[in-house]
Amino acid sequence: MIASSTDKTATPISALVLDDSAFDRRRICRMGAALQLPITFDEAATLDAMRSSLSRGTxxxxxIDYHLSEGDGLAALELLKQDERNRNSIKIMVSNDDRLNVAVNALKMGCDDYLSKSAITAEALRHAILQARERRAAATFSMQQHMLRTMLLETLSDTFRSQAFRQSMLPVLVTGLEEASRSLAVARRLEASPGLRGYLQSFREDEEFEFARKPSHQTN
Known part of the structure:
Protein backbone atom coordinates (compact mmCIF):
# COMPACT_ATOMS: atom_id res chain seq x y z
CA MET A 1 0.00 0.00 0.00
CA ILE A 2 1.32 3.44 -0.97
CA ALA A 3 0.07 6.58 0.74
CA SER A 4 0.20 10.04 -0.79
CA SER A 5 0.75 13.28 1.07
CA THR A 6 -2.55 13.92 2.82
CA ASP A 7 -4.76 16.62 4.24
CA LYS A 8 -5.44 15.32 7.76
CA THR A 9 -8.84 17.04 7.88
CA ALA A 10 -10.18 15.45 4.67
CA THR A 11 -11.96 12.11 4.33
CA PRO A 12 -9.45 9.34 3.50
CA ILE A 13 -9.70 7.79 0.03
CA SER A 14 -8.66 4.21 -0.69
CA ALA A 15 -7.78 3.32 -4.29
CA LEU A 16 -6.91 0.12 -6.14
CA VAL A 17 -4.82 0.23 -9.32
CA LEU A 18 -5.44 -2.71 -11.67
CA ASP A 19 -2.73 -2.89 -14.35
CA ASP A 20 -0.57 -5.74 -15.62
CA SER A 21 2.34 -3.32 -16.12
CA ALA A 22 4.36 -2.85 -12.92
CA PHE A 23 5.86 0.32 -14.41
CA ASP A 24 2.43 1.86 -15.05
CA ARG A 25 1.11 0.85 -11.64
CA ARG A 26 4.04 2.43 -9.86
CA ARG A 27 3.80 5.55 -12.02
CA ILE A 28 0.18 6.11 -11.02
CA CYS A 29 0.93 5.42 -7.37
CA ARG A 30 3.84 7.88 -7.41
CA MET A 31 1.54 10.42 -9.06
CA GLY A 32 -0.66 10.19 -5.97
CA ALA A 33 1.79 12.26 -3.97
CA ALA A 34 0.96 15.26 -6.18
CA LEU A 35 -2.82 14.84 -5.95
CA GLN A 36 -3.08 16.75 -2.65
CA LEU A 37 -5.67 14.23 -1.53
CA PRO A 38 -5.66 11.88 1.48
CA ILE A 39 -5.39 8.88 -0.82
CA THR A 40 -3.76 5.46 -0.39
CA PHE A 41 -3.08 3.00 -3.21
CA ASP A 42 -3.17 -0.78 -3.45
CA GLU A 43 -1.99 -2.59 -6.58
CA ALA A 44 -3.29 -5.58 -8.54
CA ALA A 45 -1.64 -7.03 -11.66
CA THR A 46 -4.40 -9.47 -12.64
CA LEU A 47 -8.11 -10.05 -12.29
CA ASP A 48 -7.38 -12.77 -9.72
CA ALA A 49 -5.28 -10.33 -7.70
CA MET A 50 -8.11 -7.82 -7.96
CA ARG A 51 -10.59 -10.42 -6.62
CA SER A 52 -8.27 -11.07 -3.71
CA SER A 53 -7.98 -7.34 -2.92
CA LEU A 54 -11.75 -6.86 -3.13
CA SER A 55 -12.31 -9.76 -0.75
CA ARG A 56 -10.15 -8.05 1.86
CA GLY A 57 -11.50 -4.52 1.82
CA THR A 58 -13.54 -1.70 0.33
CA ILE A 64 -8.58 0.06 -14.23
CA ASP A 65 -6.34 -0.68 -17.20
CA TYR A 66 -8.23 -1.76 -20.31
CA HIS A 67 -5.69 -4.25 -21.70
CA LEU A 68 -4.68 -6.97 -19.23
CA SER A 69 -2.58 -10.09 -19.71
CA GLU A 70 -5.74 -12.11 -19.06
CA GLY A 71 -9.07 -10.47 -19.81
CA ASP A 72 -9.63 -6.74 -19.98
CA GLY A 73 -10.99 -3.78 -18.06
CA LEU A 74 -14.58 -4.58 -19.03
CA ALA A 75 -14.24 -7.94 -17.29
CA ALA A 76 -13.00 -6.05 -14.22
CA LEU A 77 -16.12 -3.87 -14.33
CA GLU A 78 -18.28 -7.00 -14.41
CA LEU A 79 -16.48 -8.27 -11.31
CA LEU A 80 -17.18 -5.01 -9.55
CA LYS A 81 -20.89 -5.20 -10.42
CA GLN A 82 -21.03 -8.51 -8.57
CA ASP A 83 -19.15 -7.23 -5.51
CA GLU A 84 -21.63 -5.87 -2.98
CA ARG A 85 -19.06 -3.81 -1.05
CA ASN A 86 -17.25 -2.28 -4.04
CA ARG A 87 -19.85 -2.03 -6.79
CA ASN A 88 -20.47 1.65 -5.99
CA SER A 89 -16.81 2.67 -6.02
CA ILE A 90 -15.64 5.37 -8.44
CA LYS A 91 -14.38 3.62 -11.57
CA ILE A 92 -11.85 5.28 -13.86
CA MET A 93 -10.49 3.47 -16.92
CA VAL A 94 -6.82 4.31 -17.48
CA SER A 95 -5.47 2.88 -20.73
CA ASN A 96 -3.08 3.29 -23.65
CA ASP A 97 -5.95 2.44 -25.98
CA ASP A 98 -7.22 5.77 -27.27
CA ARG A 99 -9.93 4.36 -29.53
CA LEU A 100 -13.23 6.12 -29.08
CA ASN A 101 -15.24 2.89 -28.92
CA VAL A 102 -13.14 1.69 -25.95
CA ALA A 103 -13.91 4.85 -24.00
CA VAL A 104 -17.60 4.67 -24.94
CA ASN A 105 -17.85 1.02 -23.89
CA ALA A 106 -16.14 1.79 -20.59
CA LEU A 107 -18.58 4.59 -19.83
CA LYS A 108 -21.55 2.43 -20.85
CA MET A 109 -20.33 -0.28 -18.48
CA GLY A 110 -20.39 2.13 -15.56
CA CYS A 111 -17.05 3.94 -15.58
CA ASP A 112 -17.14 7.46 -14.21
CA ASP A 113 -14.31 8.63 -16.48
CA TYR A 114 -11.72 7.51 -19.03
CA LEU A 115 -8.11 8.73 -19.03
CA SER A 116 -5.39 8.06 -21.57
CA LYS A 117 -2.12 6.86 -20.07
CA SER A 118 -0.17 8.91 -22.59
CA ALA A 119 -1.85 12.11 -21.44
CA ILE A 120 -2.51 11.41 -17.77
CA THR A 121 -1.20 13.90 -15.22
CA ALA A 122 -1.67 14.31 -11.50
CA GLU A 123 -3.97 17.26 -12.22
CA ALA A 124 -6.10 15.21 -14.65
CA LEU A 125 -6.34 12.31 -12.19
CA ARG A 126 -7.25 14.61 -9.31
CA HIS A 127 -9.89 16.32 -11.44
CA ALA A 128 -11.40 12.97 -12.49
CA ILE A 129 -11.62 11.73 -8.90
CA LEU A 130 -13.08 14.94 -7.49
CA GLN A 131 -15.57 15.37 -10.34
CA ALA A 132 -16.78 11.80 -9.91
CA ARG A 133 -17.20 12.33 -6.16
CA GLU A 134 -19.19 15.53 -6.74
CA ARG A 135 -21.46 13.82 -9.28
CA ARG A 136 -22.04 10.92 -6.88
CA ALA A 137 -22.82 13.31 -4.01
CA ALA A 138 -25.24 15.31 -6.19
CA ALA A 139 -26.97 12.14 -7.39
CA THR A 140 -27.29 10.85 -3.82
CA PHE A 141 -28.72 14.17 -2.63
CA SER A 142 -31.19 14.25 -5.52
CA MET A 143 -32.31 10.68 -4.76
CA GLN A 144 -32.76 11.49 -1.08
CA GLN A 145 -34.83 14.57 -1.93
CA HIS A 146 -36.99 12.53 -4.31
CA MET A 147 -37.57 9.87 -1.65
CA LEU A 148 -38.45 12.55 0.92
CA ARG A 149 -40.93 14.23 -1.44
CA THR A 150 -42.51 10.87 -2.23
CA MET A 151 -42.88 10.03 1.47
CA LEU A 152 -44.39 13.45 2.23
CA LEU A 153 -46.87 13.19 -0.65
CA GLU A 154 -47.92 9.71 0.45
CA THR A 155 -48.36 10.94 4.01
CA LEU A 156 -50.40 13.95 2.90
CA SER A 157 -52.51 11.78 0.62
CA ASP A 158 -53.25 9.34 3.43
CA THR A 159 -54.03 12.22 5.78
CA PHE A 160 -56.49 13.92 3.40
CA ARG A 161 -58.25 10.59 2.83
CA SER A 162 -58.79 10.22 6.57
CA GLN A 163 -62.41 10.73 7.55
CA ALA A 164 -61.38 12.03 10.98
CA PHE A 165 -59.09 14.63 9.40
CA ARG A 166 -61.77 15.86 7.01
CA GLN A 167 -64.34 16.16 9.78
CA SER A 168 -61.96 18.03 12.05
CA MET A 169 -60.66 20.36 9.34
CA LEU A 170 -63.93 21.14 7.57
CA PRO A 171 -64.98 23.96 9.95
CA VAL A 172 -61.50 25.48 9.69
CA LEU A 173 -61.57 25.35 5.90
CA VAL A 174 -65.03 26.87 5.69
CA THR A 175 -64.05 29.69 8.05
CA GLY A 176 -60.91 30.33 6.03
CA LEU A 177 -62.86 30.45 2.79
CA GLU A 178 -65.37 32.88 4.27
CA GLU A 179 -62.57 35.18 5.47
CA ALA A 180 -60.91 35.00 2.07
CA SER A 181 -64.21 35.80 0.38
CA ARG A 182 -64.76 38.87 2.59
CA SER A 183 -61.22 40.09 2.00
CA LEU A 184 -61.62 39.67 -1.75
CA ALA A 185 -64.96 41.46 -1.69
CA VAL A 186 -63.48 44.39 0.22
CA ALA A 187 -60.55 44.59 -2.16
CA ARG A 188 -62.86 44.57 -5.18
CA ARG A 189 -65.55 46.71 -3.51
CA LEU A 190 -68.14 43.97 -3.76
CA GLU A 191 -70.58 42.47 -1.31
CA ALA A 192 -69.38 39.28 0.33
CA SER A 193 -71.62 36.32 -0.52
CA PRO A 194 -73.67 35.38 2.54
CA GLY A 195 -74.21 31.87 1.18
CA LEU A 196 -70.61 30.72 0.91
CA ARG A 197 -71.18 27.85 3.33
CA GLY A 198 -73.67 26.48 0.87
CA TYR A 199 -70.97 26.17 -1.76
CA LEU A 200 -69.12 23.58 0.29
CA GLN A 201 -71.53 20.73 -0.31
CA SER A 202 -69.44 17.67 0.51
CA PHE A 203 -65.98 16.44 1.35
CA ARG A 204 -65.77 12.90 -0.01
CA GLU A 205 -63.16 10.18 0.42
CA ASP A 206 -61.95 10.35 -3.18
CA GLU A 207 -62.19 14.13 -3.48
CA GLU A 208 -60.76 17.07 -1.59
CA PHE A 209 -63.62 19.53 -2.13
CA GLU A 210 -66.78 19.69 -4.15
CA PHE A 211 -68.33 23.12 -4.58
CA ALA A 212 -71.94 23.55 -5.66
CA ARG A 213 -73.89 26.78 -5.78
CA LYS A 214 -77.13 26.66 -3.85
CA PRO A 215 -79.93 28.73 -5.31
CA SER A 216 -80.55 31.76 -3.10
CA HIS A 217 -84.27 31.70 -3.87
CA GLN A 218 -86.82 29.50 -5.57
CA THR A 219 -88.46 30.68 -8.72
CA ASN A 220 -92.14 29.99 -9.28
Missing part, protein backbone atom coordinates in the same frame (compact mmCIF):
# COMPACT_ATOMS: atom_id res chain seq x y z
CA UNK A 59 -12.19 0.82 -2.16
CA UNK A 60 -13.46 4.30 -2.91
CA UNK A 61 -11.69 4.51 -6.29
CA UNK A 62 -10.82 1.86 -8.88
CA UNK A 63 -8.22 2.72 -11.55
Missing amino acids: YDVML
